[in-house]
Amino acid sequence: MNATSQTHPACLPTDSGPVAPTNPLLTFLEQLQETALKTLGPKNFDPKLYVDLSLKSNLSTVQDAFNRLPRAENGTVSFTDLNFFMQSYLNGAEDDLVYTEPVDFSPAPEGFLPTVENPEVREWALEVHWLWKSLCRRVAGGVLDSPEKHTLIALPQPVMIPGSRFREVYYWDSHWVVRGLFASKMYETAKGIVSNLVHLLDEFGFVLNGARTYYSNRSQPPLLSSMVHDIYIRTGDMDLAKESLPALVKEHDFWNSGVHRVVVRDAQGHNHTLSRYYAMWNEPRPESSTIDKETASKLMNDSEKQHLYRELASAAETGWDFSSRWMRDASDLTTLATTSIIPVDLNTFILKMELDIAFLANVIGDSTTAAHFIQAAQARKRAMNAIFWNEEMGQWLDYWLSDRTTCKEDGYTWEASNQNRNVFASNFIPLWIELFNSDGTLVEKVMQSFQSSGLLQAAGIATSLTDTGQQCILIKKQGHMFVTLLGNLPVSHMPAMQTGFGWSNGVVLAFLEEFGWPQDLKIDC
Numbered sequence: 299m300n301a302t303s304q305t306h307p308a309c310l311p312t313d314s315g316p317v318a319p320t321n322p323l324l325t326f327l328e329q330l331q332e333t334a335l336k337t338l339g340p341k342n343f344d345p346k347l348y349v350d351l352s353l354k355s356n357l358s359t360v361q362d363a364f365n366r367l368p369r370a371e372n373g374t375v376s377f378t379d380l381n382f383f384m385q386s387y388l389n390g391a392e393d394d395l396v397y398t399e400p401v402d403f404s405p406a407p408e409g410f411l412p413t414v415e416n417p418e419v420r421e422w423a424l425e426v427h428w429l430w431k432s433l434c435r436r437v438a439g440g441v442l443d444s445p446e447k448h449t450l451i452a453l454p455q456p457v458m459i460p461g462s463r464f465r466e467v468y469y470w471d472s473h474w475v476v477r478g479l480f481a482s483k484m485y486e487t488a489k490g491i492v493s494n495l496v497h498l499l500d501e502f503g504f505v506l507n508g509a510r511t512y513y514s515n516r517s518q519p520p521l522l523s524s525m526v527h528d529i530y531i532r533t534g535d536m537d538l539a540k541e542s543l544p545a546l547v548k549e550h551d552f553w554n555s556g557v558h559r560v561v562v563r564d565a566q567g568h569n570h571t572l573s574r575y576y577a578m579w580n581e582p583r584p585e586s587s588t589i590d591k592e593t594a595s596k597l598m599n600d601s602e603k604q605h606l607y608r609e610l611a612s613a614a615e616t617g618w619d620f621s622s623r624w625m626r627d628a629s630d631l632t633t634l635a636t637t638s639i640i641p642v643d644l645n646t647f648i649l650k651m652e653l654d655i656a657f658l659a660n661v662i663g664d665s666t667t668a669a670h671f672i673q674a675a676q677a678r679k680r681a682m683n684a685i686f687w688n689e690e691m692g693q694w695l696d697y698w699l700s701d702r703t704t705c706k707e708d709g710y711t712w713e714a715s716n717q718n719r720n721v722f723a724s725n726f727i728p729l730w731i732e733l734f735n736s737d738g739t740l741v742e743k744v745m746q747s748f749q750s751s752g753l754l755q756a757a758g759i760a761t762s763l764t765d766t767g768q769q770c771i772l773i774k775k776q777g778h779m780f781v782t783l784l785g786n787l788p789v790s791h792m793p794a795m796q797t798g799f800g801w802s803n804g805v806v807l808a809f810l811e812e813f814g815w816p817q818d819l820k821i822d823c
């Protein structure tokens with residue numbers, strides 16, 4: 299498609315982007331969620347719990363029983379009646395997945411973290427390694443037999459869940475999980491995780507944010523190609539490379555077509571194609587609906603609310619939910635404008651995807667595909683340098699698809715003032731990629747810029763310099779282990795982390811494998 303045939307929904311005055319279909323079960327569970335909120339009140343109310351429940355009988359039976367519940371005039375159901383209904387007609391939120399022992403778990407894997415010598419750190423690392431056992435699950439038989447009774451999406455292989463209220467697989471968490479599993483020498487489990495993501499891609503055309511039907515309107519930072527690449531490097535598994543390649547090409551198409559594709563004309567008149575986050579949803583996120591409705595309550599009309607709901611879901615697609623990075627006014631969440639930003643990290647991940655696809659295509663002897671994707675990567679590198687690079691700051695900056703004045707049907711025209719000059723950890727992510735980090739002069743300049751950016755803190759890297767009260771900031775809490783990565787791994791989105799949470803387990807183990815344990819670092823846990 300050339301630039302002139304494209305009309306961007308963001309150019310239009312009202313929300314007009316695509317909306318993924320919902321399903322009758324979700325609609326019912328959201329009714330239940332609203333009723334529960336009225337009965338229980340907002341204190342400690344977690345809306346996600348209700349959309350994670352599954353049905354004991356078919357939906358019409360459950361819906362009939364729900365409709366028959368005695369209600370007060372304001373629609374409230376008594377605690378006793380609600381409780382009885384839930385016990386009778388719904389399974390618990392945890393019941394869709396059952397504990398399973400990872401097939402390749404070894405209590406003390408041979409060759410575990412060879413460069414970590416400190417006995418205290420080794421002991422702690424082994425404890426983290428053991429946590430895989432408590433995070434591993436397989437999908438319960440009932441989900442396969444009656445998918446219409448579950449919001450959980452059945453996956454063929456065992457999964458690693460983040461834990462706590464996150465009882466399902468998450469896309470970009472899996473990248474960290476896989477890296478950690480390498481340190482634990484659990485290659486079979488890592489391959490299973492990749493097969494599950496490929497399964498989602500085959501079924502939906504993209505990798506969902508997470509393996510729940512309510513996540514089928516958006517993806518997450520696309521790191522599947524990196525996982526496949528890294529597994530191939532470690533295991534030489536040709537079958538995995540062959541099976542994954544068509545899926546990765548499909549994923550590349552998802553991020554480079556429709557609403558995700560953006561064309562910007564640079565100062566010299568050259569058109570560049572880049573990608574952005576854009577959720578296919580304009581309603582409250584079912585797993586956070588009460589919170590989203592509350593956020594939107596200060597907006598005046600339905601059209602503004604729909605627009606905000608899309609921006610909230612799109613911010614969730616970034617994995618940085620929520621950060622001042624996506625807000626026009628850092629103090630006001632209703633100013634989220636995720637779809638109006640071309641993000642540096644997303645385009646770095648897609649460039650990496652292009653290189654990984656080329657690598658895997660070469661491995662299986664498909665030189666035509668390899669050449670095509672090498673060209674795509676080079677074009678994206680040129681685009682990133684033209685649109686994101688800021689010579690004065692020595693950083694790649696997110697680009698604002700400004701207001702509708704510069705947004706024309708044939709795409710956008712680059713303006714220096716549309717680069718977001720705020721400092722974010724993502725401004726440095728291109729250094730992850732050899733196409734950028736092979737240039738020593740560039741690396742020196744960017745590293746100097748990073749060291750004076752204010753992001754580098756005593757125990758990690760802040761994601762931004764603005765404390766919004768949202769989760770995407772550097773938090774120094776007692777009892778948390780801080781690890782941050784720059785160099786071979788992308789900067790972590792949430793530098794403060796607690797072990798026992800799937801992805802942070804992965805980061806800790808991957809960090810230890812990659813960098814060992816710096817002498818002067820203390821364990822704070």
Ligand SMILES: OC[C@H]1O[C@H](O[C@H]2O[C@H](CO)[C@@H](O)[C@H](O)[C@H]2O)[C@H](O)[C@@H](O)[C@@H]1O
Nearest residue numbers: 460464468471507585586614617618619
């Ligand atoms: O429940 C609200 C949101 O939760 C998820 O986001 C956070 O947890 C994920 C799992 O660890 C993590 O991948 C993400 O970066 C976190 O912000 C979910 O991904 C969101 O879509 C969801 O609305």
